[in-house]
Amino acid sequence: MRNFNEFTITNAVMERLKDARDARMHQISAALVRHLHAFVREVEPTFAEWEAGIDFLTRTGHFCNDKRQEFILLSDTLGVSMLVDAINHRSAEAATETTVLGPFFVQHAPECALGADISGGMPGEPLLITGSVRGSDGQPLAGAVVDIWHSDSDGYYDVQQLDEIGDLAMRGRFRTDENGGVRCWSIRPAAYPIPHDGPVGRMLEAQGRHPWRPAHVHFMIAAPGHEKLVTHIFASGDRYLDSDVVFGVKDSLIGAFAEKPAGQAADGRVIRRPYCHLHHDFRLRPDPASAANPAEFASA
Amino acid sequence: MRNFNEFTITNAVMERLKDARDARMHQISAALVRHLHAFVREVEPTFAEWEAGIDFLTRTGHFCNDKRQEFILLSDTLGVSMLVDAINHRSAEAATETTVLGPFFVQHAPECALGADISGGMPGEPLLITGSVRGSDGQPLAGAVVDIWHSDSDGYYDVQQLDEIGDLAMRGRFRTDENGGVRCWSIRPAAYPIPHDGPVGRMLEAQGRHPWRPAHVHFMIAAPGHEKLVTHIFASGDRYLDSDVVFGVKDSLIGAFAEKPAGQAADGRVIRRPYCHLHHDFRLRPDPASAANPAEFASA
Numbered sequence: 327m328r329n330f331n332e333f334t335i336t337n338a339v340m341e342r343l344k345d346a347r348d349a350r351m352h353q354i355s356a357a358l359v360r361h362l363h364a365f366v367r368e369v370e371p372t373f374a375e376w377e378a379g380i381d382f383l384t385r386t387g388h389f390c391n392d393k394r395q396e397f398i399l400l401s402d403t404l405g406v407s408m409l410v411d412a413i414n415h416r417s418a419e420a421a422t423e424t425t426v427l428g429p430f431f432v433q434h435a436p437e438c439a440l441g442a443d444i445s446g447g448m449p450g451e452p453l454l455i456t457g458s459v460r461g462s463d464g465q466p467l468a469g470a471v472v473d474i475w476h477s478d479s480d481g482y483y484d485v486q487q488l489d490e491i492g493d494l495a496m497r498g499r500f501r502t503d504e505n506g507g508v509r510c511w512s513i514r515p516a517a518y519p520i521p522h523d524g525p526v527g528r529m530l531e532a533q534g535r536h537p538w539r540p541a542h543v544h545f546m547i548a549a550p551g552h553e554k555l556v557t558h559i560f561a562s563g564d565r566y567l568d569s570d571v572v573f574g575v576k577d578s579l580i581g582a583f584a585e586k587p588a589g590q591a592a593d594g595r596v597i598r599r600p601y602c603h604l605h606h607d608f609r610l611r612p613d614p615a616s617a618a619n620p621a622e623f624a625s626a
Numbered sequence: 627m628r629n630f631n632e633f634t635i636t637n638a639v640m641e642r643l644k645d646a647r648d649a650r651m652h653q654i655s656a657a658l659v660r661h662l663h664a665f666v667r668e669v670e671p672t673f674a675e676w677e678a679g680i681d682f683l684t685r686t687g688h689f690c691n692d693k694r695q696e697f698i699l700l701s702d703t704l705g706v707s708m709l710v711d712a713i714n715h716r717s718a719e720a721a722t723e724t725t726v727l728g729p730f731f732v733q734h735a736p737e738c739a740l741g742a743d744i745s746g747g748m749p750g751e752p753l754l755i756t757g758s759v760r761g762s763d764g765q766p767l768a769g770a771v772v773d774i775w776h777s778d779s780d781g782y783y784d785v786q787q788l789d790e791i792g793d794l795a796m797r798g799r800f801r802t803d804e805n806g807g808v809r810c811w812s813i814r815p816a817a818y819p820i821p822h823d824g825p826v827g828r829m830l831e832a833q834g835r836h837p838w839r840p841a842h843v844h845f846m847i848a849a850p851g852h853e854k855l856v857t858h859i860f861a862s863g864d865r866y867l868d869s870d871v872v873f874g875v876k877d878s879l880i881g882a883f884a885e886k887p888a889g890q891a892a893d894g895r896v897i898r899r900p901y902c903h904l905h906h907d908f909r910l911r912p913d914p915a916s917a918a919n920p921a922e923f924a925s926a
Contacts, residue, residue, distance in 0.1 A: 339705035355833050373710065384695070410676045416632075533651065
């Protein structure tokens with residue numbers, strides 16, 4: 327097989343895939359080649375544009391390290407992450423809606439007691455987070471593993487400033503009590519631009535887009551017999567709710583960061599300054615196939 | 627705009643592109659989003675597969691350095707490079723056909739006198755390379771800049787073994803004489819597998835494909851008023867002519883590496899052992915818009 331031209335090359339590449347390791351590898355490879363070639367045929371890149379594309383991907387790769395995942399940012403900002411999320415959550419179960427994981431999840435966040443302060447001493451308005459975890463049938467799920475993480479009051483995550491703050495902060499792993507309850511103290515997160523000093527930032531600029539996300543708290547919740555829930559709760563009233571750069575906002579995931587006066591808080595703690603309180607009731611989809619051990623399941 | 631689902635997300639992302647820097651950026655971004663989403667919709671990746679994709683791109687980026695361009699290998703092995711090449715060479719001019727640049731071109735190869743030995747002392751069967759450079763009207767092009775580069779007799783390029791050999795070898799930049807002639811001595815290159823110890827190698831393995839290219843010599847030829855020619859001449863009889871991993875072979879680019887006895891060679895040099903001789907007549911497409919300075923043009 328030789329002498330390929332723009333009309334014959336796609337089938338030539340497809341033909342080479344006939345001995346792929348398995349049917350799924352064949353399917354994904356063939357679809358990738360077809361769609362990638364269709365993209366090239368549509369835009370007809372010059373050599374300079376092709377080189378710019380190679381360079382963009384290379385710089386994106388070079389920006390990735392253990393604290394920064396530029397390809398996830400790329401997937402998020404092109405709407406691919408939310409599309410994959412939607413495809414994987416088609417069932418109409420009465421369960422909490424999902425959104426992107428984002429690039430700031432950390433596998434082994436500190437295990438914390440219910441009610442703990444996870445702010446790590448970061449400055450900001452105190453925030454009480456409370457929630458309940460139930461199955462889609464409404465039964466409370468005791469012992470569910472709840473990962474909570476969020477930005478500081480300037481919009482930065484701990485992993486973006488580890489050199490300065492020295493340790494993880496504003497994240498923790500909890501286990502729900504016998505009523506499915508979870509609670510902790512932290513500080514109120516701010517809206518923030520996704521890291522935009524790299525190739526994805528330059529892409530957004532060229533596309534005429536801002537890099538902002540509305541303020542939110544991340545939750546990942548795992549319980550035996552249920553699908554792992556990956557979601558956020560967004561701050562109601564945030565100016566970026568309608569233009570989240572990663573397309574992650576759903577109305578059902580908007581929650582009030584309710585302003586409260588100094589005094590005794592909902593968890594019994596007495597607090598001497600005004601604070602805010604975010605509460606959300608989560609419902610997990612049943613998944614009989616999920617692992618029995620929630621800790622194992624949470625870190626899958 | 628919120629609450630995107632798998633049916634609405636694509637238009638939502640397109641909508642965000644309305645303030646793109648210019649029409650071309652808008653066109654490329656919109657096409658990228660549409661085709662990328664179509665790919666995702668077709669294969670419906672699980673989260674684990676999406677993560678594997680992110681990881682593949684990240685590892686591919688991390689493999690790129692000043693001696694290795696893994697994303698070009700990816701483009702080459704998926705047939706994208708030859709597709710871009712075909713799209714950019716539609717004219718039916720009587721000109722030499724083109725093929726991929728490949729990842730081993732070096733911007734500033736040593737300037738060499740005509741007839742020079744560029745083997746750098748690498749072991750192998752001596753190879754005399756001769757050629758002529760003409761316009762599509764048949765007129766010889768004097769002073770054209772000709773870059774020549776190829777692998778050693780084990781199939782490795784100089785840049786893959788710089789630590790061992792210490793300097794560039796088997797590459798040089800020449801200027802054609804008043805008859806459009808170019809000539810040099812080197813060693814006969816071998817067929818070789820593209821570098822396959824990285825992510826692209828693992829992809830080829832999973833796709834059930836070998837990583838080999840037929841033996842060839844690269845040529846890049848630039849002359850004022852003409853399109854820069856990027857091509858190879860492949861060794862006739864090579865076992866990989868029909869399965870070049872980057873789909874680059876065209877019949878018109880296959881040349882004889884003619885075996886010659888010891889004695890006086892075509893360039894007048896007396897050689898005491900058998901050698902081989904590769905000759906090719908190149909024709910460049912006219913391009914009135916091309917830069918007047920060939921050196922500048924060659925390194926563009």
